[in-house]
Amino acid sequence: MLGDKRVIVIGLGYVGLPLAVALAKSFETWGLDVDTGRIAELERQHDRTGEIDAERLAASSLRLTTDPAECPDADFYIVTVPTPVDADNRPDLGIVMAATRTVGGMLKAGRRSIVIYESTVYPGVTEDMCGPELERISGLTCGEDFFLGYSPERDQSRRPRTYRRPDHQGDFGPDARGARGYRRPL
Secondary structure, X not given: OHHHOEEEEEOOOOOHHHHHHHHOOOOEEEEEOXXXXXXXXXXXXXXXOOOOOHHHHHHOOOEEEOOHHHOOOXXXXXXXXXXXXXXXXXXXXXXXXXXXXXXXXXXXXXXXXXXXXXXXOOOOHHHHHHHHHHHHHHOOOEOOOEEEEEOOXXXXXXXXXXXXXXXXXXXEOOOOHHHHOOOOOO
């Protein structure tokens, strides 16, 4: 049963916050963001992106924190941090990799968590960069102890989002069967 699963959304911007609020309707959901000002404003039911109104924020069971140590172990970690580009239009993966290191420190042996990247990254980043970094930090093995997935965010001209069906694109690892049971819409 999926209703008893725990989710942590890393990055509470215009993609992560609506996703976290939607997931909190069905799952124990934590929102983690390094920006203390962002967490403070969300605790006051204010979303500067305009994606979630004050009434929905106040009604949500979403738990907010800036401290990964406050988050419990989770079944799903969803990374929704920004991927800025430089003057030459090259992506800066610094924020994605920092979030990856944070998640790596949160993964626990025996949990078989799924780490999903919803940040915009180019092909190969999830498998070739994030997976190995998660392994390095956690000491766990991708495809055995945890699994990777990706669901790239799509801007859609900054229209307010209503998450009805997350767009799971894939899972990785030598034995990704452990993640396949979660392919259906949450």
